[in-house]
Structure formats: structure tokens, C-alpha cells
Amino acid sequence: xxxxxxxxxxxxxxxxxxxxxxxxxxxxxxxxxxxxxxxxxxxxxxxxxxxxxxxxxxxxxxxxxxxxxxxxxxxxxxxxxxxxxxxxxxxxxxxxxxxxxxxxxxxxxxxxxxxxxxxxxxxxxx
Numbered sequence: 001x002x003x004x005x006x007x008x009x010x011x012x013x014x015x016x017x018x019x020x021x022x023x024x025x026x027x028x029x030x031x032x033x034x035x036x037x038x039x040x041x042x043x044x045x046x047x048x049x050x051x052x053x054x055x056x057x058x059x060x061x062x063x064x065x066x067x068x069x070x071x072x073x074x075x076x077x078x079x080x081x082x083x084x085x086x087x088x089x090x091x092x093x094x095x096x097x098x099x100x101x102x103x104x105x106x107x108x109x110x111x112x113x114x115x116x117x118x119x120x121x122x123x124x125x126x
Contacts, residue, residue: 035059054084
């Protein structure tokens with residue numbers, strides 16, 4: 001069974017880059033560009049992992065993270081990585097945890113860092 005990753009990112013270049021990085025990963029990739037659609041896709045597909053930009057239109061990325069984690073209809077609570085180019089200081093790494101994120105990824109990022117975070121979160125028993 002293929003594992004599913006939901007990417008919520010409004011920047012087209014970043015979205016294309018992430019899809020390129022993950023194209024040979026064996027994951028099913030679902031994408032959208034705003035918080036409302038991200039929430040609906042999470043409900044519909046129950047992804048194993050969601051990568052959410054902190055600043056997206058509609059529901060703010062941090063709030064989307066919390067909303068997904070607290071949604072009773074999602075039997076499988078996806079692991080969530082919040083990414084941001086604006087929120088880079090160490091304080092934000094702790095703040096995203098308050099929103100129930102599992103990890104933080106500052107932008108710009110390298111392919112190896114992205115893949116390592118995904119692998120760590122999707123390992124059995126993580």
C-alpha cells in the first residue's frame with residue numbers, strides 16, 4: 001500500500017521543486033495551494049504525512065496543522081511538517097510544536113534534508 005503525502009504550498013516554484021524531489025520516492029503525492037482545500041483533502045485522503053507552508057491563503061498553515069491534528073474524523077493522524085521562509089528563528093521551531101506539528105523545515109531547504117525528515121517521520125513506530 002502506497003503511503004500518501006499531502007503538500008499544501010501556494011508558491012508554484014516550491015511546489016514543483018518538492019514534487020520533483022519526491023517523484024521517485026514511491027509516495028502518492030497530493031497537492032493544493034490553500035488551507036481550506038488542504039483540510040478537505042486531508043479528510044478525503046487521510047494522508048500519512050502533510051507538509052504545510054506556514055503562510056498559505058485561507059486557513060493559516062499553523063492553524064491548519066492544529067485543525068488536522070484535532071479532527072476526530074481522521075482516524076489516522078498524519079505526521080505534519082510545517083515549512084516557512086519567514087518563520088526561521090529557533091523560537092518558531094518551538095511555536096510550531098504548540099500547533100501540534102511534528103517537525104519544522106525552514107526554507108530554502110535541500111532535498112536531502114526534506115527526504116530525511118520525511119523518512120524519519122514515516123518510519124514504523126515514529
